Amino acid sequence: MPTATNNAQRNGALTPVSVATITGNAGPQQRRAIAKAITLLESTRADHRAQADALLTALLPHTGKSFRLGISGVPGVGKSTFIEALGLYLIGKGHRVAVLTIDPSSSVSGGSILGDKTRMEHLSMREEAYIRPSPSSGTLGGVAEKTREAMLVCEAAGYDIVIVETVGVGQSETAVQGMTDMFVLMQLPNAGDDLQAIKKGVMELADLVVINKADIDPDAATRARAQISSSLRLLGMHGSPERSPGRPKSANAPSGGSEHSELGGHVHDPHIKTMWHPKVIQLSALKGTGVDTFWESVTEFQSLGQANGKLEQRRKHQALAWMWERIDAGLKQAFRQNPAVQATLPDMTRAVEAGQLAPSTAARNLLAALANAA
Numbered sequence: 001m002p003t004a005t006n007n008a009q010r011n012g013a014l015t016p017v018s019v020a021t022i023t024g025n026a027g028p029q030q031r032r033a034i035a036k037a038i039t040l041l042e043s044t045r046a047d048h049r050a051q052a053d054a055l056l057t058a059l060l061p062h063t064g065k066s067f068r069l070g071i072s073g074v075p076g077v078g079k080s081t082f083i084e085a086l087g088l089y090l091i092g093k094g095h096r097v098a099v100l101t102i103d104p105s106s107s108v109s110g111g112s113i114l115g116d117k118t119r120m121e122h123l124s125m126r127e128e129a130y131i132r133p134s135p136s137s138g139t140l141g142g143v144a145e146k147t148r149e150a151m152l153v154c155e156a157a158g159y160d161i162v163i164v165e166t167v168g169v170g171q172s173e174t175a176v177q178g179m180t181d182m183f184v185l186m187q188l189p190n191a192g193d194d195l196q197a198i199k200k201g202v203m204e205l206a207d208l209v210v211i212n213k214a215d216i217d218p219d220a221a222t223r224a225r226a227q228i229s230s231s232l233r234l235l236g237m238h239g240s241p242e243r244s245p246g247r248p249k250s251a252n253a254p255s256g257g258s259e260h261s262e263l264g265g266h267v268h269d270p271h272i273k274t275m276w277h278p279k280v281i282q283l284s285a286l287k288g289t290g291v292d293t294f295w296e297s298v299t300e301f302q303s304l305g306q307a308n309g310k311l312e313q314r315r316k317h318q319a320l321a322w323m324w325e326r327i328d329a330g331l332k333q334a335f336r337q338n339p340a341v342q343a344t345l346p347d348m349t350r351a352v353e354a355g356q357l358a359p360s361t362a363a364r365n366l367l368a369a370l371a372n373a374a
Contacts, residue, residue, distance in 0.1 A: 017051075019058045022157050026096070031130060034157050038132055041149040056149060062156035064315075066098075067302055070176035072166040072202065073186030078212045079165050080119035082186065082285035087123040089291045090161055098154035099123070099131045100147055101165040130159060145329075148179050148322055177205045178321055181311055182301050186210045187228065189220035203231070208297055211282035215289070221282045229280045276304045340373035341366055 017040060021033040037059075041052045073079050080101070087097045099120070123129050132150060147164060154162050166176050177183035185206035203209070209228050214221035279297055283290025305311035335341055348366055351357035 017055055019055065019156075022059065022153065023062050026127065026158065030157055034130060034153055035132070037153045038134075038146070038150045041146045041153070042134065052149070056152060059152060059156040063152045064155065066155045066160045066162050067298075068151060068162050068164070068180040068182070069298065070164045070166070070180030070183045071186065072176055072184070073212075074188070077186045077188050078285045079186055082210070082212060082283075082291075083163055083165055084120040084123040085285045085288050085291050086294070087120070087129055087163070088126070089288075089295065091126055091128045093295075095128070095161050096159045097123075097129045097161045097163065098151075098157075098159035099129065099163045099165065100150050100154070101131065101133045102147065102167050103133055103135055130154060130157070147176075151179070178318055181305070181314065182207045182298060184208045184210060186212050187224060188213060189217050189224050203228075207276065207278055207301060208294075209278065209280040210294065211280065212285055214282040215284040215287055225280045225282050232278050232280070274304065274308050276301050276310075335366075335370055338370050338373055340369045344369045 017033055017037045021029055022037060024030060037055060040048055040055065043049070043052070071079055071083060083099055083101075087099060090097050120131055124131050132154075134147070134150065151162050151164070164176055164180055183206055185202060185208070187209060189211060209232070211221045211224050211228075281290065281293055281297060283294060285291075302311070305314070344366060348357065348362040352359050352362050
């Protein structure tokens with residue numbers, strides 16, 4: 001016989017998520033609660049959004065105690081293989097590891113394979129690990145729209161290391177550095193020449209650059225390490241006085257951007273021990289060599305950031321950037337749902353398609369319709 005819960009699920013409602021279960025003891029019940037919470041956060045329904053906001057508010061006092069690590073790189077660089085090796089290493093050290101993987105969504109069908117978890121076969125079987133694949137769903141920057149919220153759920157559940165694996169990225173997908181404590185960029189040996197190494201974008205935001213698959217061609221890996229190290233110095237990365245990605249240009253600026261580019265020209269003595277100086281290391285994720293060296297670098301970064309206050313400052317800037325990002329998204333949604341805009345939009349669309357109206361003029365007319373309706 002159908003139950004009230006079954007009827008609610010058929011109508012699109014989600015069963016309530018227990019905060020106590022998420023923050024309680026580890027086990028199957030907690031894992032199910034985490035999965036339900038992230039599904040609720042990713043929902044686009046208005047009633048689900050209200051539930052999700054209430055859930056996040058309740059979970060917030062239990063968050064902030066983990067270390068957030070963002071890992072990015074081009075497709076095929078070995079991100080999933082490396083994360084599995086790293087996750088197993090960290091579990092051996094007594095940590096609980098949450099991995100949030102982002103899979104690209106098809107621009108044609110809108111679907112996503114969500115296959116990154118299958119590449120982490122051994123890690124996914126460990127009780128101390130939680131792996132959640134999510135579709136990018138058209139969100140730019142290499143992450144999903146609700147990645148930040150999912151991180152908070154994992155933190156509240158007691159995972160002290162949260163790893164975010166981006167989709168395969170190029171030179172401009174840098175959103176993950178605006179939501180994590182440390183941004184790691186993975187590169188391949190023979191991935192480019194000196195000019196490629198000094199192109200600004202994702203490279204200049206990296207706190208640590210990892211040359212993976214160094215076992216395939218050790219000489220090429222050594223050359224790549226030297227080229228990138230030289231390029232980072234050329235970009236003014238070493239000893240930059242303000243390495244706090246995600247920092248908005250001002251507290252009132254509606255931007256999730258970073259001041260890093262404005263500060264990149266200030267090159268300071270790389271021998272200053274109280275500041276983090278980006279490093280380049282080489283390893284082989286497949287063979288598991290170099291993972292310990294990698295984690296030593298991460299630990300050093302964390303210790304320096306806690307001692308000089310940069311980690312706390314970075315999170316504050318990221319929280320403000322997150323707020324403005326959600327404001328931008330909310331305004332766009334309110335614009336599309338406004339009755340006056342919906343009434344005017346078809347005519348504007350046809351006029352633009354027919355070449356009778358400039359897109360910029362149509363945009364101004366639609367914004368005026370929104371303003372007049374307010």
